[in-house]
């Protein structure tokens with residue numbers, strides 16, 4: 001029987017080890033204090049503490065097609081590098097201006113702003129180098145499809161575009177639809193890319209990709225709704241995150257428009273949508289099912 005806790009723990013351990021190996025001065029930028037400082041900042045921003053949910057989604061989607069977990073590791077690592085870069089840049093003074101991330105000083109606090117920008121840039125670039133290398137997958141067509149999928153999720157039509165809309169939303173005046181679109185891009189696009197990358201590794205056909213995309217879009221909405229609810233509940237404070245930080249910054253979320261109870265109800269409906277999308281896959285999709293449920297129940 002599928003064991004979600006074991007899968008999540010194993011995935012996090014594998015990603016932590018692989019990140020540690022990848023992010024070494026010798027491999028990345030040669031000797032010298034500048035190189036060492038850059039690599040130290042990249043390590044600070046990516047090692048220790050992340051839940052590694054996106055690599056977990058890659059491996060769970062790949063598992064539907066019996067792809068071995070080792071084969072899903074590189075794609076998961078690539079998407080985690082992009083996620084870590086986004087958090088480093090999101091914490092910068094020009095964006096959310098946060099001092100703490102995962103209970104530790106943010107990269108620009110532990111180092112300096114220029115180093116944090118460059119560390120994020122280097123993590124982002126490294127992600128695409130990983131996907132392009134033959135170790136990722138023997139079939140170049142699949143490697144290209146993975147590169148294209150990650151670029152689509154991370155770029156101006158995805159995460160970065162969503163972040164830009166989020167900044168615009170601080171001026172107020174966003175409708176519920178505007179908020180949903182912004183969130184689908186800012187947070188949802190990388191979650192969607194994770195699931196689709198797992199499906200691409202497994203050689204999914206158009207129908208399989210469409211079903212998994214529907215799952216991923218609902219799961220991404222659920223993840224963001226849960227995050228918005230946590231932002232205004234005591235659990236967020238218990239994790240050292242300022243309660244209601246988004247609200248304090250004037251950011252509109254679905255909790256602002258629906259209220260906490262309305263958002264909880266919407267969250268439950270969204271998880272049901274994600275679960276129904278997986279019907280055709282039977283028990284092979286138990287991993288993805290468990291992750292959607294986890295998104296709704298998580299406390300950090």
Ligand code: GRG
Nearest residue numbers: 050051052053086089090159160163186187227
């Ligand atoms: C700056 C280009 C750029 C993009 C930033 C994703 C993002 C866009 C910013 C993150 C800000 C934020 C807290 C968004 C809410 C959802 C979210 C991505 C939470 C953090 O993801 P987790 O819970 O984090 O997977 P861990 O620490 O477990 O990796």
